[in-house]
Amino acid sequence: MSRARDLIELDLPFHVNGTLDAEARAELDAWLETDELLHAEAASLAIIRDEMQAEEVRSPGEFGLARLMRDVGREGAGGGAVQAPSRTWIWQAAAAVAVIGFLAQAVLMRDQAAPQGYELASAGVPGALVVAFAPLATEESIRSLLVGQGLEIVAGPSALGLYRLDVIEGGDLEAASAALRAAADIVESVENAEN
């Protein structure tokens, strides 16, 4: 018992989790034999540790991996120091693109006749739902809604500010669609895509 009790006591959590070296463990073991309070604290910490280790947590699992692979694929090869734009930045950029697109379309419609061989804007575009988000909806509320319903944005915004969504594999499109319609403060309109 070469160290003072106060110092020994600081090692108690590491005695409980089994990471103390042999010398420190032996020193603490000697104290535990004679100090009832220390012994009781060690027992309580052991119960807390057991409880924490037994705790079940539902992690993102394979869904998280699919999301990771998708985003890594978008970003390109690894090892670079490329910083992905933040979500906020993405939404600001998306809004800017929507405005520019709208202006460009207005100019085209004013200056040009309709081109020959006109094609539906949705032709060949992925996505099962076409939605418009409410102007005051925050990125956080949109994200929470989409993640909660297993949806992802696969295209958009269009010049009119429309986004195309798909359910992540295994998701329920009908339920997700109903949830979007019910979230009137976040989603302004929901239509089934006509591909």
Place this chain on the structure above:
Amino acid sequence: MSEDHHFLVQQIAKGDKQALAALYRAYERPCYKFIVSRLNDPHEAADILHEVFMDIWRVAASFEGRSQVRTWIFGIAYRKVIDVHRKRGRVTVTDEVPETGDVAEAADAGYAAKQEAEHLAFCMGTLSDDHRSAVSLAFYEDMTCAEIAEIAGVPEGTIKSRLHHAKKLLLHCLSGRIKGRAVA
């Protein structure tokens, strides 16, 4: 195991997505558990976990192998959660250890914590992020004091001190809740 994970990080640095998937499968669950224990928000924790592995993908080439892969990954997660707390402007919670004899009482009570998961979750939630992180790494992950100190970027003595205070606060909180329930 550790050498395997070093190899995976080297492969990730070369752009190997399968290596990233393997590393994700190895650490996704414990890392998420650590993050969610500090945020109490599963959706936000999932986003932070995603950001951690995106960072791993981006900076794998800078991993020099001087620390363990596990410590490196948890270090990234540790700092990400601190950023979240800073953005929230969150000021937490209990840091003062009450001057009572409840530590001994709680210990003596042998409070059958196996049935008291909700009490433990509640009491963990009353700790500051520093205290909660230290407890999570020590008891979820069974990390050494040196590993926790490396992740948090503080001396080992600071970690021991944080755990000491966290222990007192936890036992005090648990004692109060269990006594309250017994009275009710």
